[in-house]
Amino acid sequence: MPTLFLNTINGQCVNAKSGRTFPNINPASTDEVVGLFQDSGSEDVHAAFDAATHAQPAWAALPAPRRGEYLFKAAEILESRLAKLGEEMTREEGKTLPESKGEVKRAINIFRYFGGEGARAFSYQIPSERENVFCYTLRKPLGAVGLITPWNFPSAIPAWKMAPALVAGNTVVIKPASLAPLSAYRLVESLHEAGIPAGVLNYVTGSGGSVGNAILEHPALRALSFTGSCEVGNQLQRKMAGRKVRIQLEMGGKNPTVVLRDADLDYAADILVNGAFFSTGQKCTACSRAIVEKAVYEPLVEKLLTKTRKLKVGNGLETGIDIGPAVDSNQLETDLKYIEIARNEGAQLLCGGTRLTGGIYDKGYFIEPTLFAGVTPEMRIAQEEVFGPVLALMVAHDFDDAMRLANCVKFGLSASIVSRDLARVHQFINRIEAGLITVNLPTAGVEYQLPFGGTKESSFGMREQGPAALDFYTETRTVYLKYTQ
Numbered sequence: 001m002p003t004l005f006l007n008t009i010n011g012q013c014v015n016a017k018s019g020r021t022f023p024n025i026n027p028a029s030t031d032e033v034v035g036l037f038q039d040s041g042s043e044d045v046h047a048a049f050d051a052a053t054h055a056q057p058a059w060a061a062l063p064a065p066r067r068g069e070y071l072f073k074a075a076e077i078l079e080s081r082l083a084k085l086g087e088e089m090t091r092e093e094g095k096t097l098p099e100s101k102g103e104v105k106r107a108i109n110i111f112r113y114f115g116g117e118g119a120r121a122f123s124y125q126i127p128s129e130r131e132n133v134f135c136y137t138l139r140k141p142l143g144a145v146g147l148i149t150p151w152n153f154p155s156a157i158p159a160w161k162m163a164p165a166l167v168a169g170n171t172v173v174i175k176p177a178s179l180a181p182l183s184a185y186r187l188v189e190s191l192h193e194a195g196i197p198a199g200v201l202n203y204v205t206g207s208g209g210s211v212g213n214a215i216l217e218h219p220a221l222r223a224l225s226f227t228g229s230c231e232v233g234n235q236l237q238r239k240m241a242g243r244k245v246r247i248q249l250e251m252g253g254k255n256p257t258v259v260l261r262d263a264d265l266d267y268a269a270d271i272l273v274n275g276a277f278f279s280t281g282q283k284c285t286a287c288s289r290a291i292v293e294k295a296v297y298e299p300l301v302e303k304l305l306t307k308t309r310k311l312k313v314g315n316g317l318e319t320g321i322d323i324g325p326a327v328d329s330n331q332l333e334t335d336l337k338y339i340e341i342a343r344n345e346g347a348q349l350l351c352g353g354t355r356l357t358g359g360i361y362d363k364g365y366f367i368e369p370t371l372f373a374g375v376t377p378e379m380r381i382a383q384e385e386v387f388g389p390v391l392a393l394m395v396a397h398d399f400d401d402a403m404r405l406a407n408c409v410k411f412g413l414s415a416s417i418v419s420r421d422l423a424r425v426h427q428f429i430n431r432i433e434a435g436l437i438t439v440n441l442p443t444a445g446v447e448y449q450l451p452f453g454g455t456k457e458s459s460f461g462m463r464e465q466g467p468a469a470l471d472f473y474t475e476t477r478t479v480y481l482k483y484t485q
């Protein structure tokens with residue numbers, strides 16, 4: 001019998017009012033139910049907000065360094081369970097065990113970093129033009145905040161939203177993705193084991209249409225942080241229009257890696273394989289377009305093909321596996337649909353392109369890493385997010401052409417360049433339309449202590465992570481204090 005996981009509302013583990021549950025299925029072995037989760041509705045979200053609003057004044061009154069201590073304790077608890085939590089993540093999301101353990105470690109680091117922010121939540125003092133007047137700013141929490149997260153980083157993203165929200169003195173209602181709710185459950189559990197007061201952190205599972213919608217419609221909501229698809233993010237933005245609720249949307253990407261003629265091609269091919277195929281290409285920062293200067297296009301493609309053919313696809317729990325399954329049948333169908341579209345539009349399939357079958361592959365949603373050559377900018381494979389292990393190769397005539405190709409999409413999340421030409425690298429940094437820019441590194445692989453976010457259609461609102469995160473979760477108060485009368 002699969003384990004039953006409950007909502008956490010007001011410090012209690014409770015069933016959804018509906019009495020219904022939904023299964024969390026292992027995408028590498030679909031006969032395994034990882035757990036049963038609560039199929040909640042608006043009544044449960046209302047109970048969570050009641051708890052969050054009630055708990056908020058006392059939580060905000062606690063000195064910030066002491067709020068941070070709960071994060072430090074939870075980090076210890078998570079660290080003591082790292083191996084188990086990594087394995088659970090692989091079972092629910094499909095990424096390989098080293099990737100899962102790395103993500104749990106990242107969540108732990110995020111808790112530690114923001115635990116420390118409790119003692120570093122700086123505001124500033126500014127000179128007054130009047131005599132004996134002392135001016136400074138204060139940070140105040142917003143109140144009860146709603147967090148809606150995707151399945152692809154089921155621990156890191158909930159961690160990088162809840163940690164700054166909590167340390168800033170807000171209380172939280174979090175709805176994780178229905179495809180991977182267990183990893184966020186473990187974070188919430190660790191904070192309760194660390195002794196966080198009842199009602200400060202509430203966890204409610206259920207579909208986006210019911211639980212997600214009830215969060216954004218709730219009158220007590222003071223801020224909403226969402227990560228997910230552009231389609232849903234844009235819907236949420238329209239629904240929130242006219243309300244005085246702070247929102248932050250982190251959405252999709254169509255991230256390019258530009259390879260210039262002076263690049264070390266072996267190194268460039270490694271960067272492309274890592275950026276495009278690891279985590280099954282299911283990263284918002286995954287590279288989905290390789291834009292290569294004509295002079296080195298052919299030899300780079302050769303190297304890329306050799307490296308891609310060596311990748312091992314399989315159950316991420318096994319050793320030596322590079323790429324796990326697609327997260328579910330819908331994502332697999334989307335990957336295959338885009339492969340079909342690309343072929344029909346005239347892109348040349350170099351390798352991959354099919355669902356893997358036979359043996360263990362029949363139990364899950366496995367797909368080969370796929371390379372397309374001869375991709376041109378008007379093709380859908382060059383413009384739309386696939387979110388799978390599919391890389392489009394495009395030829396650039398020169399550096400300016402590479403910049404034109406890199407920027408000719410509606411997205412602007414991450415972008416990278418592989419080159420030793422310092423002048424070109426700086427021009428790239430100046431001209432690329434992306435929030436996250438990497439040089440001689442994959443498009444993916446960002447760190448928690450730096451601001452994170454995109455431009456154009458990829459993001460809306462303030463940055464997440466690093467020192468920027470506290471700006472979203474706090475409001476500035478300005479004080480003018482005359483110390484004589």
Ligand code: NAP
Pocket residue numbers: 148149150151152153175176177178179206207208209211212213227228229230232233235236250251252253283284385387413458
């Ligand atoms: P999604 O379908 O947009 O779902 C994201 C979250 O929104 C889930 O919790 C989902 O709930 C919820 N949701 C769905 N419909 C909703 C509604 N009508 N109202 C309120 N909430 C709703 O995205 P996904 O498939 O989980 O994640 C993949 C996408 O996330 C990709 O586009 C990827 O690029 C993007 N992403 C972006 C970043 C970034 O930082 N920029 C990071 C990671 C992923 P259910 O799970 O119950 O449907």
